Amino acid sequence: MRRIKLTVAYDGTNYAGYQVQPNGNTVQAEIETVLARMHRQPVKIVASGRTDAGVHALGQVIHFDTSLQMPAERFVKALNAMLPDDIHVKQAEEADALFHARYGAKRKEYRYYIRKTEDPFRRHYAATVTYTLNLESMCQAMKLLVGTHDFTSFSVTKAEVEDRVRTIYETEVLEVDDEIIFRFVGSGFLYNQVRIMVGTVIEIGRGKYEPADIAQMLEARDRRMAGITAPPHGLYLWNVNYEKVD
Incomplete structure (x- = not known):
């Protein structure tokens, strides 16, 4: 398994926040849905932190583990092709196996x-x-x-x-x-x-x-x-x- 680090921007206007919740669409749910389609199985993502309903991001950082062998940078084009227009992956890069988007933030x-x-x-x-x-x-x-x-x-x-x-x-x-x-x-x-x-x-x-x-x-x-x-x-x-x- 490889660990991929994403830098993501999103317009929070139409979302009930970043984090998955029972009621309302969320940024996390949108990204995980696309990754599940790519992997043909559920993929859990971890973010640097959650944002509330209506809050925006220019530099949210996310990590996930993948078995796919395509180069890390190709995740940018692949994800953006399937994500809604108000969520945009700015960068994808290979990360160390110990990298953690939340706990590693300084x-x-x-x-x-x-x-x-x-x-x-x-x-x-x-x-x-x-x-x-x-x-x-x-x-x-x-x-x-x-x-x-x-x-x-x-x-x-x-x-x-x-x-x-x-x-x-x-x-x-x-x-x-x-x-x-x-x-x-x-x-x-x-x-x-x-x-x-x-x-x-x-x-x-x-x-x-x-x-x-x-x-x-x-x-x-x-x-x-x-x-x-x-x-x-x-x-x-x-x-x-x-x-x-x-």
Whole structure:
């Protein structure tokens, strides 16, 4: 058996998330269905992590084991020929037998897009925030999220994991034309963590909180202390890195 690593992009608009579930179509189900047709038997795939309904990806990483002998790069053309148009395999490569898409990930990058004006062509790809935002305050708040912290206040109350300590290496806020982009690079992220951080920073931009309140929110370890959860459709899993972090 060989292990194949895929880098996949998808538009999450019409999916109930990445992970297979009883009700609703998912990205995982679509890919596994095509692989099963190719192999004439079920094939299980493992991803770097799941994304929620409406969330997009430019650099989701997946691995699977195969008995097929065709070159790894040919999986790109073969899979894309059968996958729906809103899922696209960007790269396929041979991986070490010990490679693991989820447990081997060292860094993940997420980006979140908001628009300052309504745009029907971007309504599924950026959240709309029409009120005035203080970009400087938002940048100050984002910097306070960098480091190793307990992010309990920025995760759902009933999280599946007990350890909520994560490390954020980089944050950034960019203003590009009529959009604002939030960028986060970290060791990993809790369920809804990025969306809660974005929602909180947006409320800081509105003046509901001060940038310095981020420190108090982290210290409180209480979801009620942080801001709203931003909607899913502005969020993108941008990149997953497997190289050792210095």
